[in-house]
Amino acid sequence: RRPRFGRWANTRSLLRSPAAASHKMLASLLVIFADTVAGDCDCDCCCRLPDDDRHCCGSGTCKAACLGSNDNPIPLTELMRNPSMHTWKVENDPVMGGRSFSSWTLRTLPSGTTIGNWSGQCRIVPSLKAPGFTIALTESPLTHACFPNVSSTAGLELGLRNAGGNVTLFQVAFCDSRYDLYRCQFRSFKANFTLLSAPSDDVQQVFLPWSNFSDKWSPYTGKHTAEQPPTVSSLSSLSQLQLWVEGVVGHFILEVYYIRAVHSTVVLAS
Numbered sequence: 669r670r671p672r673f674g675r676w677a678n679t680r681s682l683l684r685s686p687a688a689a690s691h692k693m694l695a696s697l698l699v700i701f702a703d704t705v706a707g708d709c710d711c712d713c714c715c716r717l718p719d720d721d722r723h724c725c726g727s728g729t730c731k732a733a734c735l736g737s738n739d740n741p742i743p744l745t746e747l748m749r750n751p752s753m754h755t756w757k758v759e760n761d762p763v764m765g766g767r768s769f770s771s772w773t774l775r776t777l778p779s780g781t782t783i784g785n786w787s788g789q790c791r792i793v794p795s796l797k798a799p800g801f802t803i804a805l806t807e808s809p810l811t812h813a814c815f816p817n818v819s820s821t822a823g824l825e826l827g828l829r830n831a832g833g834n835v836t837l838f839q840v841a842f843c844d845s846r847y848d849l850y851r852c853q854f855r856s857f858k859a860n861f862t863l864l865s866a867p868s869d870d871v872q873q874v875f876l877p878w879s880n881f882s883d884k885w886s887p888y889t890g891k892h893t894a895e896q897p898p899t900v901s902s903l904s905s906l907s908q909l910q911l912w913v914e915g916v917v918g919h920f921i922l923e924v925y926y927i928r929a930v931h932s933t934v935v936l937a938s
Contacts, residue, residue: 801914
């Protein structure tokens with residue numbers, strides 16, 4: 669069985685080629701490009717406030733809103749209040765005849781609330797006789813809107829509803845690099861969570877402490893191969909959010925309301 673290289677299939681061979689020196693120069697240019705298009709994301713706080721369209725970085729108002737308090741979670745994606753906070757897309761398993769697929773749309777409920785609707789199917793890869801994967805993820809780390817520093821928080825809180833299908837096991841992950849694309853796909857910090865069987869009438873709040881995340885996991889199943897939770901450095905440099913279905917066979921409809929970093933563990937993990 670092979671690693672799933674996805675759209676970055678040539679990354680490792682590229683970095684090992686005879687032109688490695690040129691590629692190092694290219695990597696440096698990518699860093700400069702990322703800083704240019706994404707703004708200064710190395711400041712103490714860089715965020716898009718959920719209640720308006722200001723893209724602010726380092727100001728007192730932004731810092732207070734992002735760093736928050738025990739009663740004030742740090743928003744990472746707030747589809748109900750600000751659906752343009754981040755742009756989501758999907759990535760399917762393209763390797764060795766992978767047949768898994770999904771789609772992401774914004775949907776307005778009768779109440780007027782906007783949510784993300786992620787639906788699809790995870791299928792067996794015929795050549796491997798094992799399930800493939802599909803991912804919903806925010807914009808490229810090279811061009812993303814900045815994420816806030818979440819190193820002062822206890823973990824992630826997700827607001828989700830399992831609206832259809834037979835899949836109950838999902839993964840959430842985040843990347844901590846703006847220009848190492850290989851790391852963003854294969855060394856993202858990932859954690860499993862389970863939702864109630866569909867169709868569920870209620871929105872579930874799922875809390876995952878940072879200790880549940882690890883960047884050591886199998887590219888075949890997504891299961892952790894070692895426990896290595898994120899450091900303060902990683903939690904202060906988020907560059908992408910990801911939702912995964914992998915290693916299972918079935919179809920799913922997942923409604924995404926929000927993903928936040930929270931300071932207290934008031935919601936029990938599923």
